Each structure stands twice: as structure tokens, then as C-alpha cells.
Amino acid sequence: xxxxxxxxxxxxxxxxxxxxxxxxxxxxxxxxxxxxxxxxxxxxxxxxxxxxxxxxxxxxxxxxxxxxxxxxxxxxxxxxxxxxxxxxxxxxxxxxxxxxxxxxxxxxxxxxxxxxxxxxxxxxxxxxxxxxxxxxxxxxxxxxxxxxxxxxxxxxxxxxxxxxxxxxxxxxxxxxxxxxxxxxxxxxxxxxxxxxxxxxxxxxxxxxxxxxxxxxxxxxxxxxxxxxxxxxxxxxxxxxxxxxxxxxxxxxxxxxxxxxxxxxxxxxxxxxxxxxxxxxxxxxxxxxxxxxxxxxxxxxxxxxxxxxxxxxxxxxxxxxxxxxxxxxxxxxxxxxxxxxxxxxxxxxxxxxxxxxxxxxxxxxxxxxxxxxxxxxxxx
Amino acid sequence: xxxxxxxxxxxxxxxxxxxxxxxxxxxxxxxxxxxxxxxxxxxxxxxxxxxxxxxxxxxxxxxxxxxxxxxxxxxxxxxxxxxxxxxxxxxxxxxxxxxxxxxxxxxxxxxxxxxxxxxxxxxxxxxxxxxxxxxxxxxxxxxxxxxxxxxxxxxxx
Numbered sequence: 001x002x003x004x005x006x007x008x009x010x011x012x013x014x015x016x017x018x019x020x021x022x023x024x025x026x027x028x029x030x031x032x033x034x035x036x037x038x039x040x041x042x043x044x045x046x047x048x049x050x051x052x053x054x055x056x057x058x059x060x061x062x063x064x065x066x067x068x069x070x071x072x073x074x075x076x077x078x079x080x081x082x083x084x085x086x087x088x089x090x091x092x093x094x095x096x097x098x099x100x101x102x103x104x105x106x107x108x109x110x111x112x113x114x115x116x117x118x119x120x121x122x123x124x125x126x127x128x129x130x131x132x133x134x135x136x137x138x139x140x141x142x143x144x145x146x147x148x149x150x151x152x153x154x155x156x157x158x159x160x161x162x163x164x165x166x167x168x169x170x171x172x173x174x175x176x177x178x179x180x181x182x183x184x185x186x187x188x189x190x191x192x193x194x195x196x197x198x199x200x201x202x203x204x205x206x207x208x209x210x211x212x213x214x215x216x217x218x219x220x221x222x223x224x225x226x227x228x229x230x231x232x233x234x235x236x237x238x239x240x241x242x243x244x245x246x247x248x249x250x251x252x253x254x255x256x257x258x259x260x261x262x263x264x265x266x267x268x269x270x271x272x273x274x275x276x277x278x279x280x281x282x283x284x285x286x287x288x289x290x291x292x293x294x295x296x297x298x299x300x301x302x303x304x305x306x307x308x309x310x311x312x313x314x315x316x317x318x319x320x321x322x323x324x325x326x327x328x329x330x331x332x333x334x335x336x337x338x339x340x341x342x343x344x345x346x347x348x349x350x351x352x353x354x355x356x357x358x359x360x361x362x363x364x365x366x367x368x369x370x371x372x373x374x375x376x377x378x379x
Numbered sequence: 380x381x382x383x384x385x386x387x388x389x390x391x392x393x394x395x396x397x398x399x400x401x402x403x404x405x406x407x408x409x410x411x412x413x414x415x416x417x418x419x420x421x422x423x424x425x426x427x428x429x430x431x432x433x434x435x436x437x438x439x440x441x442x443x444x445x446x447x448x449x450x451x452x453x454x455x456x457x458x459x460x461x462x463x464x465x466x467x468x469x470x471x472x473x474x475x476x477x478x479x480x481x482x483x484x485x486x487x488x489x490x491x492x493x494x495x496x497x498x499x500x501x502x503x504x505x506x507x508x509x510x511x512x513x514x515x516x517x518x519x520x521x522x523x524x525x526x527x528x529x530x531x532x533x534x535x536x
Binding site for chain 2: 017020058115117118121122126127128129130131132133134135137138141142143145146149191192193194195197238239240241242246254259
């Protein structure tokens, strides 16, 4: 693969409701910060890919509504309707095509403006699934049940993920829910859909993120600290939940394998220094840890118990606080990438893990991790 | 005036809806009509891998193969996963908040290779377990939609 780098990142603070900003205002803030970070002006950008979802934005062709804020006037702008990791992936392929040199990637959503359960219910088949009321929480509850039952994962082990990530969020000024919690607090929180409780679930969030991708020449010209893309992998599973084995995440295993092969990684647990992974629910961090090969199948619970995924552990996961502490849908995967970039640069402030050479960022699309995208970033 | 003191406005989307009329399609129509008229469940078999799917659809995903052979399935099956919903949920069809708790799960019908999801009767929660045997209970008045099955109930068999 030709060498491509991330040379700028910017994000808004993630909050429950941003009353003074429209979604396009949020994008403008993230884009301005990313350009400043890269020491570029909008003139240096030759194309833009936005991450938008018409349902979350409440309007069709929502990408056009963030064109001004993304500096897209008189430029080539395109859109990915999905998680930010997939938006960045499309941006990467545009650079690799040789047609573009510097791509601005944006992603945003305002969860506060709509009724989340109705929006996530609308991702399902309208004839057979929607009428039952399935949404992101309840479909994930079904997956959690399958996974926990098959491998003997306990609610306490899931709760430990929430405790860790909310504590990590205290070091992240951009996160929404920094909290000191105990496992008991999580277990005693309101039951939403068994086995998921309120504190096992990510919050409703408003937020935006932007990153700038550049080919090698541009990266070297503009950036003192380019973070190189060493590998990317993605894979999708079946659409109908009933067609999948929900206790497994085969598409993640395949995505990770592809990314690792590209990056020359043989032992991910040893060679990766920090991981930002898409923990929309506490059980997901355990399940995705297994899919990413950080531990054996069914050992995700033991991994969190071992303390290795804590800030001071050998494989810190989600030092940012993760999606459990702030979950701006669509932007969340791009935020994982931006956080991994900060870690590799050594610029993550109080949430910095020492001596990060290789970082991993992960995003999902579709119910219960239907598709996964894995990024390996390095010095 | 500082940002904090400033009055910030919002605007609702109004009362108008965006109604759709979704095509159920050839296979889905056969499934729902059979359900409505004969209280029978149909699956569809892949000619290549022989897997049977419910509800019937055109394509076997792993084989990328057109399917055409309908098969009658049992109204009994096994509960593969379930959840009990305990937060109030706005019914997407009626807009009315559905009473909680209620349950749904993945049911693997006998003779079928995939699962499909439906309500489960949770009156006796102690019987609701992964691996439990279940049977469809049909609605008295059937209209050719998913609700022609009322729910699946736990059975001893």
C-alpha cells in the first residue's frame, strides 16, 4: 500500500444536548480544529468525504447540509452513510486511487434531536422485525444474551468495562460522562432489556469529528508528526439477525486479520500498545476484544478482570472513555481514530498511554456489529 | 449578552408523517398469506447448500444463489436467545407507548436453519430459558402480517 497518513484531527466536546449549535455548526468546529492541527487551510484540501445519516439528521441528502461547514464549496464532496471508520476508509481509497492528495473526513450526529429508539428501530426490516419494536438496545440485549450464555460471561464482568471506561473519561475533556462508579452501581442501575442495564449502555450524545488524510508527499510537506496508516480491514455479516450466530463476531475476526496482515502484525496483544474500540454496550468491549485477537474466544471477561485493559495495563482499551462515556453515532468511529492518532503522537494529555508506537481504532456499522472496520496506526 | 443568558430556540418537525407502502414481495406474500389462511409457516430452501430460511426470501446470502423451493415448517421450535424489555418503548406502528415488560426472542423452528424473531410469552419467567421448546400461538383474527402469530409460548415436549 502507498503510504498515507493522518495529519490533522479535530473534535467537538461530546455532550447530551448542544443547544447553541446546529449539526453543521458542530462540523465547522471540528473541521476548523483539524485544519489548525494540520497547519493547513481549506485551500490545501482537494476533496471531502462526509459521514451523515439522513435519519439522525432528519433530512434527506444530509451530506449537502454540511457542505458549507466542511469547506466543500467548489470542491468534490461525497458521503458515506455509516460509521466514521467507514467514512475514513472511503477517503483513504480516494487518496490511494491517485486522484486526490488531501482528503477531509467529517462525521457528526445529534442524538438529542430525535427519539433514538425509533431511529434505530428503522434500521430493521419493516415487515418482519420493526413491528416487534427491535432497536439498538434490545437487539444488543439479544446478542449479549447469546454471547454471555455461550461463554459464561457474567454481568459483573460486563459491569467492570463500564466502571473502567467511565473512570477513563475523567481524563478526557471531550467526553460526556466521566464517572466514578462501582460494579454494584452498574448492576443496580435500571434494567433496560435483560441483561443490559442503564449503565451498560452508551448515552445519547451530540458531537462531531474531522480528520485529514494525506498522501506521503503532502504529509511530509505539512506535518511534523504524521501518523501513518499501517493497515485497514473491514468485513460485513448477514443483514437478518436470525441468519447470524450472534454469539460470534466472525466479520470482526476477518477484518482484524486483514488489517494485521497489512500492518505486519503477528501478535496483536504484544504489538499493539493501545486500542480504541466501539463499546456501544459494555459486553461489546469484551466480545470485540476477542474478535480482535487480544485474548482467546470466551476469555473477554477474564481479560477485563486481569486489569490488563486498564490505563496502566499492558493493553489499555478505551483510555478516552469509549462510546460508553460519549456516543455520537456516525462520529463515534472517527473519534476512535482521532483518539488513536493522539495516542500515537503522544498528545493525548491526561489520558496518554506511555510510549505508544502502534494504536488500533475500531468501528461498527449495523445492528450487533454487522460490519466492522479496523485501523492500525503507527509512527 | 453572554452565551449562557442567550435564549436558544428549537423547532419541531410538525405533525405530518412520511408514510410508506412497502412491498412485501412474492415470497413474503406467500409466507404471510399461508400464515393468515392456514396458520402454517413456510421456509425456503437453497438449492446449493440446502439450508432452509424463514421468512422466505430471494437470495441465500453465503451462496449468492436464487431460492425457489418453499418448505412447510413446524410451528414448534427452540428458543435461541431472548430479552425482556423493561423500558417504555414507542410502538413504531401505532406511536403509542407499549406496556412493559414484554419479551421477544430468536426462535429456531424445527426444520429450519436460521432463526426468526417474535414475541415470547413471559408469564412464567422461570420457564424462559435459552434452549426452551416453544410453539406459535396464532391470532384469532389474522390479517396477513407478522402479528398473525400472537407470540411463542414455552411448552414441555
